[in-house]
Amino acid sequence: MAGYSYKPVHNMRSLIFLGFLAVALQVNAQQGFVSIDCGMDGSTSYIDTVTGITYEPDAKYINSGVNYKIDKTYLQAATPVQAETLRSFPNGSRNCYTINGIIQGDKYLIRGLFFHGNYDGLTSVLFELHLGMNFWQVVNITEPSYPLWAEIITVAQNNSFSVCLVNINSGTPFISALELRHISSTDVYKDVSQTNSLVLYFRVNTGDAARDIRYPDDAYDRIWQVYLTPTVWSDINSSQPIQTSPGDAFQVPAAVMATAVTPANDTSLGFYFEADTGVVYYVYMHFAEFNALSQTENRIFDVFVNDELKVSSVKPEYLLSTHISLSVRSALGTEATYNFALNSASASSFPPILNAIEIYSV
Numbered sequence: 001m002a003g004y005s006y007k008p009v010h011n012m013r014s015l016i017f018l019g020f021l022a023v024a025l026q027v028n029a030q031q032g033f034v035s036i037d038c039g040m041d042g043s044t045s046y047i048d049t050v051t052g053i054t055y056e057p058d059a060k061y062i063n064s065g066v067n068y069k070i071d072k073t074y075l076q077a078a079t080p081v082q083a084e085t086l087r088s089f090p091n092g093s094r095n096c097y098t099i100n101g102i103i104q105g106d107k108y109l110i111r112g113l114f115f116h117g118n119y120d121g122l123t124s125v126l127f128e129l130h131l132g133m134n135f136w137q138v139v140n141i142t143e144p145s146y147p148l149w150a151e152i153i154t155v156a157q158n159n160s161f162s163v164c165l166v167n168i169n170s171g172t173p174f175i176s177a178l179e180l181r182h183i184s185s186t187d188v189y190k191d192v193s194q195t196n197s198l199v200l201y202f203r204v205n206t207g208d209a210a211r212d213i214r215y216p217d218d219a220y221d222r223i224w225q226v227y228l229t230p231t232v233w234s235d236i237n238s239s240q241p242i243q244t245s246p247g248d249a250f251q252v253p254a255a256v257m258a259t260a261v262t263p264a265n266d267t268s269l270g271f272y273f274e275a276d277t278g279v280v281y282y283v284y285m286h287f288a289e290f291n292a293l294s295q296t297e298n299r300i301f302d303v304f305v306n307d308e309l310k311v312s313s314v315k316p317e318y319l320l321s322t323h324i325s326l327s328v329r330s331a332l333g334t335e336a337t338y339n340f341a342l343n344s345a346s347a348s349s350f351p352p353i354l355n356a357i358e359i360y361s362v
């Protein structure tokens with residue numbers, strides 16, 4: 001079974017679906033969303049025609065930095081319109097956006113978009129993101145036409161969030177958009193606590209998806225990225241809607257659950273990711289059975305990571321979102337390649353499937 005490394009596929013996104021989305025969004029109020037288009041002049045908000053989300057300029061959240069427009073030749077068809085302007089911070093080691101009106105103790109998803117677009121003629125920059133006094137992650141830009149998202153799910157320690165860009169003498173920090181989504185349910189992402197935040201490593205929608213899926217399909221505006229199916233996998237889909245059980249903490253959008261992959265000609269579905277050593281990763285996998293199985297048929301598989309059995313006898317429910325979670329941690333200094341194998345149980349009449357996967361570091 002060939003491994004398959006994660007590679008975001010932005011150029012796969014299609015504009016064909018824009019019309020449908022524009023209609024769907026009218027009914028949604030975006031409660032608990034703060035959506036900031038950084039580096040935008042003026043004081044007028046606008047509605048993004050792809051997602052229907054209302055974005056506002058950033059002037060009321062920060063008073064340092066310089067506004068830039070990117071070189072539009074770097075934009076691709078699917079690049080979000082928020083990427084067209086950015087705010088850059090040539091001065092000061094630490095420049096922070098302050099977002100007030102936060103409910104202390106509640107969960108929030110916070111996401112930055114970084115699109116360089118050759119605005120300053122320098123193609124690489126490295127800086128740090130901090131949330132208040134806490135390190136969030138490094139932003140490493142090496143490709144001016146590639147949109148980079150940084151995302152964290154965290155519990156608010158205060159009635160405001162301070163999102164800081166920290167200069168580490170490796171280029172000028174900048175930001176294209178800043179988005180905050182209130183996660184009203186306490187059941188969602190239970191691994192996030194007062195002391196643990198989850199930093200997104202990747203979140204992909206496996207199977208044949210024409211575009212990234214986010215709001216309004218996803219109430220929390222998580223972005224489920226298109227994942228190009230390798231030839232050793234086959235795309236499958238459900239013509240019937242996938243339901244979510246009451247109390248399902250994950251709330252994976254039906255559009256994400258409706259597509260999946262299965263081995264093209266094997267009883268094992270394998271992939272790997274390479275990671276930092278000494279870091280704990282939480283992995284969430286989402287499944288649904290698409291076939292109305294008879295009494296004598298079943299689909300059961302075991303999940304191994306680096307040959308260690310992590311979850312046994314996974315049996316996706318018919319047309320119902322089914323989830324598993326596991327964590328992996330490599331010792332400091334050891335090579336951190338995580339090889340995943342979803343292997344058919346010996347009694348299984350159907351091969352394993354995978355509808356979506358999320359990986360976060362703690």
Ligand SMILES: *[C@@H]1O[C@H](CO)[C@@H](O)[C@H](O)[C@H]1NC(C)=O
Nearest residue numbers: 064065066088089090091092
């Ligand atoms: C950065 O600092 C320099 C030197 O103090 C000053 O001339 C310039 O106006 C500052 N730029 C910004 C954007 O604050």
Ligand SMILES: *[C@@H]1O[C@H](CO)[C@@H](O)[C@H](O)[C@H]1NC(C)=O
Nearest residue numbers: 125126138139140141142143
């Ligand atoms: C930044 O990304 C480049 C290209 O992927 C890589 O070679 C480099 O090691 C990265 N730097 C850091 C500090 O992660």
Ligand SMILES: *[C@@H]1O[C@H](CO)[C@@H](O)[C@H](O)[C@H]1NC(C)=O
Nearest residue numbers: 132133157158159160161162
């Ligand atoms: C809470 O925010 C206030 C300013 O709004 C700040 O002075 C204080 O240090 C913050 N507390 C924590 C724990 O971040």
Ligand SMILES: *[C@@H]1O[C@H](CO)[C@@H](O)[C@H](O)[C@H]1NC(C)=O
Nearest residue numbers: 208209235236237238239259
């Ligand atoms: C769903 O799968 C069927 C084959 O099972 C295929 O003909 C159809 O094109 C697929 N639909 C989508 C939207 O991928």
Ligand SMILES: *[C@@H]1O[C@H](CO)[C@@H](O)[C@H](O)[C@H]1NC(C)=O
Nearest residue numbers: 001231232263264265266267
């Ligand atoms: C499936 O795999 C078997 C064993 O590797 C091989 O002999 C067969 O040709 C493959 N079939 C297809 C359709 O790829």
